[in-house]
Amino acid sequence: MAGYIAHRLLWSIPTLIVITIATFVIIQLPPGDYVTAYIAELVETGEVIDAETAAHIRHEFGLDRPMYEQFLTWIGGILLHGDFGLSLDWKLPVSELIWDRIGLTLLISMLSLLMTWVIAIPIGVYSATRQYSFLDHLFTVLGFLGRGIPDFLLALVLMWMGFLYFNFHVGGLFSPAYENAPWSFAKFIDLLSHLWVPVLVLSTGGAAGLLRIMRANMLEELGKPYVETAYAQGLSERQVVWRYPVRVALNPFISTVGWALPALISGDVITAVVLNLPTTGPLLLRSLQNQDMYLAGGFILILSVFTIIGTLLSDILLVLTDPRIRHS
Amino acid sequence: MQDETILEIKDLNICFEMREGTVNAVNGVNFSVKPGEVLGIVGESGSGKSLSARSIMNLLPRNATVTNGSVKFRKTDGEVIDILAEKRESRKMRELRGGHVGMIFQEPMTALSPVHSIGKQIMTTLSLHTDLSKKAQVERAADLLAMVQMPKPMEMLKKYPHQLSGGMRQRAMIAMALSCNPSLLLADEPTTALDVTTEAQILDLIMSLQDELNMAVIFITHNFGVVAEIADRVSVMYLGNAVETAAVDDIFYNPKHPYTRALLQSIPRLDGQKRHRLQTIEGMVPDPFNLPTGCVFHTRCAEKMAGKCTSQIPELTHFENDQMARCHLHQA
Numbered sequence: 001m002a003g004y005i006a007h008r009l010l011w012s013i014p015t016l017i018v019i020t021i022a023t024f025v026i027i028q029l030p031p032g033d034y035v036t037a038y039i040a041e042l043v044e045t046g047e048v049i050d051a052e053t054a055a056h057i058r059h060e061f062g063l064d065r066p067m068y069e070q071f072l073t074w075i076g077g078i079l080l081h082g083d084f085g086l087s088l089d090w091k092l093p094v095s096e097l098i099w100d101r102i103g104l105t106l107l108i109s110m111l112s113l114l115m116t117w118v119i120a121i122p123i124g125v126y127s128a129t130r131q132y133s134f135l136d137h138l139f140t141v142l143g144f145l146g147r148g149i150p151d152f153l154l155a156l157v158l159m160w161m162g163f164l165y166f167n168f169h170v171g172g173l174f175s176p177a178y179e180n181a182p183w184s185f186a187k188f189i190d191l192l193s194h195l196w197v198p199v200l201v202l203s204t205g206g207a208a209g210l211l212r213i214m215r216a217n218m219l220e221e222l223g224k225p226y227v228e229t230a231y232a233q234g235l236s237e238r239q240v241v242w243r244y245p246v247r248v249a250l251n252p253f254i255s256t257v258g259w260a261l262p263a264l265i266s267g268d269v270i271t272a273v274v275l276n277l278p279t280t281g282p283l284l285l286r287s288l289q290n291q292d293m294y295l296a297g298g299f300i301l302i303l304s305v306f307t308i309i310g311t312l313l314s315d316i317l318l319v320l321t322d323p324r325i326r327h328s
Numbered sequence: 329m330q331d332e333t334i335l336e337i338k339d340l341n342i343c344f345e346m347r348e349g350t351v352n353a354v355n356g357v358n359f360s361v362k363p364g365e366v367l368g369i370v371g372e373s374g375s376g377k378s379l380s381a382r383s384i385m386n387l388l389p390r391n392a393t394v395t396n397g398s399v400k401f402r403k404t405d406g407e408v409i410d411i412l413a414e415k416r417e418s419r420k421m422r423e424l425r426g427g428h429v430g431m432i433f434q435e436p437m438t439a440l441s442p443v444h445s446i447g448k449q450i451m452t453t454l455s456l457h458t459d460l461s462k463k464a465q466v467e468r469a470a471d472l473l474a475m476v477q478m479p480k481p482m483e484m485l486k487k488y489p490h491q492l493s494g495g496m497r498q499r500a501m502i503a504m505a506l507s508c509n510p511s512l513l514l515a516d517e518p519t520t521a522l523d524v525t526t527e528a529q530i531l532d533l534i535m536s537l538q539d540e541l542n543m544a545v546i547f548i549t550h551n552f553g554v555v556a557e558i559a560d561r562v563s564v565m566y567l568g569n570a571v572e573t574a575a576v577d578d579i580f581y582n583p584k585h586p587y588t589r590a591l592l593q594s595i596p597r598l599d600g601q602k603r604h605r606l607q608t609i610e611g612m613v614p615d616p617f618n619l620p621t622g623c624v625f626h627t628r629c630a631e632k633m634a635g636k637c638t639s640q641i642p643e644l645t646h647f648e649n650d651q652m653a654r655c656h657l658h659q660a
Contacts, residue, residue: 225439231387232433233453233504234426237417247443323488324442 005316012308019304024071027293033063034088034291061088074294085294089287094298097283104173105279108195112202113260119207124214128222129241139211146208152274155201159275162197171276198275217252221245247321254317258310262303329400329408334512334544335384336360340397342379342388349617353379353392355568358644363511366538366545368559368576370552374616376568377548381514385431386411386421403428404511427457430505434517436497440489446500447485450507457508472503476533495526499533506537513545519554531558552595556580564588567614567624574651584653586631623656631657
């Protein structure tokens, strides 16, 4: 087991190197660079910048140097000093921008993920064990609705209803009074009162899809002979269902739990924009639009690290839960 | 229910309501089993033999309905349980399953839980039906594995089904079914999925354990050879009907029902004359949605009597030595 983990960890090093190089190259692939985008923005407001000034800015940011040199400087800074470079757009260190938001992003995403599972698994199990019952049909309809309605639309409707009927302050994670206040118990309560909207919005779509998968997995498992064996041993229905087929049916979930980690950072950008959430999604979107390459590169690097850790985690979990994988 | 019988099935009728119509899967099946007796149930696929066995466990598929009949089981303490009157999930039924009636299945590959070790699965049955301590359960489980002749029982307890061969899995399955000393063992084609050598070993094992523990066995199979080897009595099923039930010798040497005779003639024999084509039963098994009127076998029967067989359902005729057959040939 320890050997297996060490082996996997060692392999993640070359994977990371390749990913960072690839992302750095891909970000620079579109024609132009940050300065082009910057100038275009200025032109819109009526200012004109001559070629000399542009070249000067490029030189200042190091954009005129060859790509491999830029890459080495950037990656060297990260490895040696933990310095992710400067966001060209924000004129702020990248790490300052990213870490601020990652905490809240993790909080929202973890809560939604938990919520998704809490909703989807029991309903999926119920739907499968009582296939074609009234509630199964009801959950099926709700599931397809939840899957079909875009998250951002649900977010808009919730915001509108909250504003109209309950006089909530909607959007964002804090009331204006607490936005820049230091952390306190009151601020925490304020956070909770805002948090349920994004968590609800983000978990419905996921839960709707997941419950269909859970139902399908369970239906397949319930038809297998070992379920009948379990009944023939004298177990009650509840014991049979939760001890045997649910455990097997959960395997596909466990193998994808690792993907949840990167999805936490990059996912649901639209919802985050609509709800004005101070999470990482909108920031990443903007950095890509502006070719703010160090910020975008920093994000993608963290995403890849999360992906690798996540996949490793789910592989380890699978080995722990499924003896068939453990021994092969 | 007679005093000496342990299980009695009377006039059992089971049907499935389907979109295409009603399927009468079991039509008036009767048989009984005495303690220590081995009853073989023979029949082709879809003849209702597995379904009849499932009714003993009260584990019929959810879309199946029992329209008539009773299944009664006598526990060792003398209490008689009317199984079909019990709820599927009742305490009595759960005590019966695994405790008084053990069951082994056709597919040793898939009939054991893939995510629990063999030991864990046997101990689950033990913890449901006995008061043994954890330590005693482990010992009992190891003893059981030794009883079914598995090598290194203590190590085997930790193994998972996918680490064992088909024969070994079936042995584990048998150990699990016998863990609480059931007085009746239901074996639903336990050797069908095994190769011939393993089949012989498993049959030997079941027979020696049956002898040792003096339990009754209902052995479902489509293989007459297996029946000849192990059964005391045989019930032949066709399209949901038990067409003939008799002691094993009477079935082979004095069959009363044309279907039994036809089946016996279509068994290949090593000592038979060569260059003769094997006899087959004429025609096809009828569509289950449109069962024939009268005797269900009349469409394929070589001894059909026009008029009578096509319109009247034959009554059960009793012969000496407890032989029974449903055929107009034997009715006055």
